[in-house]
Amino acid sequence: MKKIEAIIRRSKFDEVREALHDADIQWFSYWDITGTGKEREDIVVRGQFFESSYIQRRMLSIVVRDQNLDKTLKTIIDIAWSGELGDGKIFVSNTNESYRILNGQSGPESLY
């Protein structure tokens, strides 16, 4: 089992969501995140243009069976790509156990 955490542009979220559903990933969680660092993004407030170091992105968190890992990664990378700096990052890590609360089922059967 692998956990995929992907940081993507908010503008790409809808496309990525649909592509993941098409790839049989029926459910995942996501949240808005703010990153800050040396990178800058343009913002306008009351006619003042400036570059903000606070950058808004969206993070998806998906746990999948090992055999579905490549398919999921490929989907995200293909769809979330725009070719400019700031497209995001994907992190993959091992997940030791998983349970379905409804019936106590454990292991890969509880996943997609």
Place this chain on the structure above:
Amino acid sequence: MRFIRKHSNQLINSIFNISTQNKNIPIMKKRFIASIILMIVSILPAAAQSIVIKEVPHIDFGNTAWIIVATALVMFMTIPGLALFYGGLVRRKNVLNILMQCFIIMAMISLEWVVVGYSMTFGTTTGFLAPYIGGFHWAFLNGIGINEISPYFVSQENARIPHLLFVLFQCMFAVITPALIIGAFAERINFKGFLAFSLLWSLFVYNPVAHWIWSSSGWLFKMGTLDFAGGIVVHINAGIAALITAVMLGKRKDYRGHAIPPHNIPFVVMGAAFLWFGWYGFNAGSALAADGLSVNAFLVMHIAAATAAITWVIIDLMVDKKPTLVGICTGAVAGLAAVTPAAGYINLSGAIVIGVVVSVVCFYMVAFVKERFGYDDSLDAFGVHGMGGIIGSVLTGVLATPLIQASYSGLLYGNVHQFNVQLIAVGITVVYSAVMTIIIFKLVEKTIGIRATRQEESVGLDETLHNEIAYTTID
């Protein structure tokens, strides 16, 4: 509000009051007796020349009902109007601090107003100070009876409101003025320092300036300054104090020469909408009657705000190709601030001119001038209210038309004098407000301390000064 106060009426009032002291006589009879006495008085040859009024000034129920509502509307401008407008513009760690400041100003200045404020502003005194400050004879509203008629009126000389209602209506103006300054020092002021500054500022800047311009013994009033609902007294006064405090208090520690994105734009929109709504009381109420002048003020104010809002959106579209909500709200508020001094003197075309001019100038101030000079006026209290007030007050001297109030006209109608008077009044208010704000600021800074610590500022004033947080994850 250019109030008129005629001393020749006092004779009639006194007659009227004497006749009303007998409580057993119904009101209609009282009026009847009063008018009989009047008739007798007016038959006397000596009095006949000075008194030619057929009706006695009395409390008019219709006017009173409207001004009660208008007073409540103006109250609504400070909380929640201004509180939400400013609260939405700051970062989420400071929103409660802003709401708290607006709320406590409502409480504190209302008390100040009944204790000495009203007397200092509209009271009379003798001697050389009379044109500059009122006396203390109305302290604690001493001697103002519930049936006493207001000494001030605009066009309805006879159909007036109760004196106490005038006190209350003016109270709301005294409250909102220091509240406007909050926008300049948002996110970095110590609460105790803020309280002391606001109270002293109200006492020694608002009260005298309001006396100069609105009291019948004020020197700028006698010079002929036109300020219908507070463009000079409220907006220029507060706007200049905002600029001075923003400069003296220094920048926020993470200020980088540009605005910080608002944390809750729906708050900003609600606040601006409540301000617009409450402003009907502010301007239309300043006629102190429910008459044609009041409706004209309502109309020109509404149209000026609408024009300014649209103008700002057009500028937004030209500069960035996208219309912003913060932009349209800022434009509307700028238009409202600018039309305030003019509402009782201009007609529809004047309102449209003011709306266009104020948005162009305020946009320039906010987007370019502020950045150029680098002062940290956090929420543009000076750029919007101060500049709006200055433009409106000067344009009043240009656009005032005798069609609205026959005795007042501006530059466009050949009255150069009025234009000069407006410039002088604006200049004097700017200088006085600036100098007094510097003195009061220094005083508070040396005694109580006015700047929040770096730690308080970076954690957020909500948590450090009030021990409360606006947005929690608690169910």
